[in-house]
Amino acid sequence: MRVATSTLYNQSKENISRKNREVLDKNSLISSGKQIRKLSDNPVDASRVAALKTTMSDLSQLQRNVATGSLWLEGSEESMVRVKEMVDRAKELAISMANGMANPDDLQTGALEVEGLIKGVLDLANTRMDGQYIFSGTRSDVRPFQADNDDLPSSISYVGNASPFRVKIGPQSDMVVGFAGEEIFSSDTAVIDETNNRLDFVEKRAGALPGEETVLTAMVDGATYTRQGLAHAVEMAMERASAEKGEGTDYRVSWNEAEETFTIAEENGPDPAKLDRVGVLFRSGDNRHKSVGAFMGFPTDDIATEPSRQPLVSRRGVQWGIFNSLFELKSALETNDKEGLHQSISRLGADHNNILSSISEAGVRAGRLDSRNDLLKDLTISHDANRSKLEDTDVVRAISDLKLKQFGYESSLASTSRILNTSLLNYLK
Template sequence: MRITNQQQMALLLSRVQDIQADLLRVREQLASGKKVNKASDAPRAFEQLVDIRATLNKIEERKVSLTEGISRLNLSEDAIANAETILQRAKEIALQQRNDTSSPTERATVAKEVHQLLLNFVDAANTQVDGRYLFAGYETQTKPYSLDSVSASAVPPTISANDNNQGTTSASISIQTASSLTGDQYKITFTSATTFDVVNLTSGETVLSNQTYTSGGNIDFDGLRVVLTDNPSGPLAGDEFTIGTHNASDATVSASVSTASALKPHVYELRFTSSTAFDIVDLTTDEVLSTGNSYTSGSNIVFAGITAVVTDGTVAPQAGDVFRIRPDYGYQGDTGDIRIEVDDGTTLSINTVGSQVFSGPDADLFDALLDLHQALVTNTPKDLDTVISTLDTGLTQVTKARADIGARVNRLERVQEGLDMLALSTQKRQAALEDADVAQVASELTALETNLTASLLVLNRQFEISLLNFLR
């Protein structure tokens, strides 16, 4: 079969074009370092690479979620650990101050530390990261804990030992006959280790004189029953006990929030100086907020963001009656469970709800700290036993929360390690499919360039021959 010059030229041109196409492919491989850059390079390998890249993207997204989850849980654990330290210190104080050797002055001083512990505890429960609250459930833009309610109660009769007492006698007081209460103040003064007098400080009258003291015996007068007990030693001459018979009337008190932004975690008292007038005292700061306020049954008494209402019973409040008022903390978040995917179809919670750590499920630790502070500023150590019990329950509650967080962090870290291994093996598969052998590609490039040069020379020679034939 005869092959014409034109056919030879066409074949040579086709060969040159093929070599140039191969050169383009090889140069692209050398520049990118990959032997598969588009589907036409290797259709089956390209399809596998698409799946591999999707897998790697999914792994990376999951690793980012895991990192954020671990960080959030670790920050939560740090905040709870801080709260736990605060509670341990609060318990130490409660144990120290529940004994009868601590004076009212000492308790008032320690109350300032407890108040600061309370504020630090609030900060821990309201911890934020990047503008989001950790313990508010789904409500990450809402502060979990704030003062949102007010409690109020009448103050029962009290008895306190003089700071200068030499003995270590414990004292308790109760109402024996309510109808006989006077609302006056009294003082028990020991004239010797075995005898005492009782004086009505309001009227100046001696109620009991030269009475014989028996440890644990009842001392009854004007509707009251006082019990003094050696603890361990008995009273000595000169020892004194002051008695306040608050709320001899049956008036009642209620309180609510009037201005939430003005509320403070303080303890207040409405102290009646007569049946028609009262003072308002902030026990936390030891500050008299107002004096000589006119009393009308059922009228609003507004102060420090609080609206209080005192209402007459069968009689109006009497001089010496005291009503105690305190704002309380409440949980503002929800029970939302923030979860991340740790495996296909499997999720894990990365948040801890504040109501399951700080105010429940077994103990409200805000109330415990508020009660501790109140017991100290009001010098009522008998209330500390309940506080200590609540703190014990709360410490167990907090410890369980920390352990739960630790377990979740461990699981997420194990999942993270597994994803790292999966990513590594997947990347190896990817490299085997698409990574070019640079040395081999460079060698192929050199060979193709040599072939192209030779082909162009042949093409040029063939063109010259064809041109000569044409000129002849």
């Protein structure tokens, strides 16, 4: 069959063009390093690569979250360790001043040192990381602890919230990395022991003559109490004392959360009150130096009420915790109150244990974040390896293929040159 020259030319041209495209394609694989450069190259693998990249982006964000959480925990732990050191120094000072050997100048010097410790703890309680307050809960833009007087504070209030700061560490999980300042610098519990477990009170029965009063001492069971629990324990102690040596009175001792006050009164009931008068002895009582009254927010003066069912109310804003302990210690030093110093030792010991627990909690959280960070790194490496298998060029194989394609292209050029090497002289021979 006779083949026209134009047909040979067209076929040769197409063959050379195809070989050239194959060479260019292999060369592009090597230069770009990607075997999927557009969706049409491999639609299935391209979609898998897109999904892997999305997952890796999410993992990268989680790693940044974990890094932020680690930074917060590191700052929190460092601040709390320094606060613990200040609490320990305050306790050491209280012990040294309570031995009866300190003179008035020593006591005043100690009070000035405690004032410095109060300011130091306040500064640490308002620690910031990257411009954010780490002890404000989720109100990290608000300074959490504010003093009534920056130069000479006598009270400190917390204005953060009770929701600790969290970071997302997994698709369906987050983790607390911040602290609500109240749980560290304030306390929901009080330790009652031999230094603060007594309450002197007076009963005057109904119809008794002036001066016919009974002075009693309530002995509160030693334990760690919440405010509600302390109210109940004091009530039980007063009723035991009254039953043994008094009028056998039923008392009502309660904690008002809204007003932050304790109340003491004779229990209301259908029967007439047994007492005309009930009072608490803080100044004149034999056990004023071991009184639980300070933990209930009562003033140091004796107080009483008539009729007895009118409650005795403690001061507003009963606070337990580091700042309160330091204020009480400063006051005891300024007034040479040896009993107050002994109570401060007990209080500061409880504060030490409370903040030590928070330091341990920060360490546990930091360990968990480290484990999470290791897991996220491993997942990122695994996903990147899978993406690379699908998307990246096998350079060694691609170079080998390129050489083969180049050889084929050069062979096509050579054979075409021979086939199409025609001229009029060939027909004249």
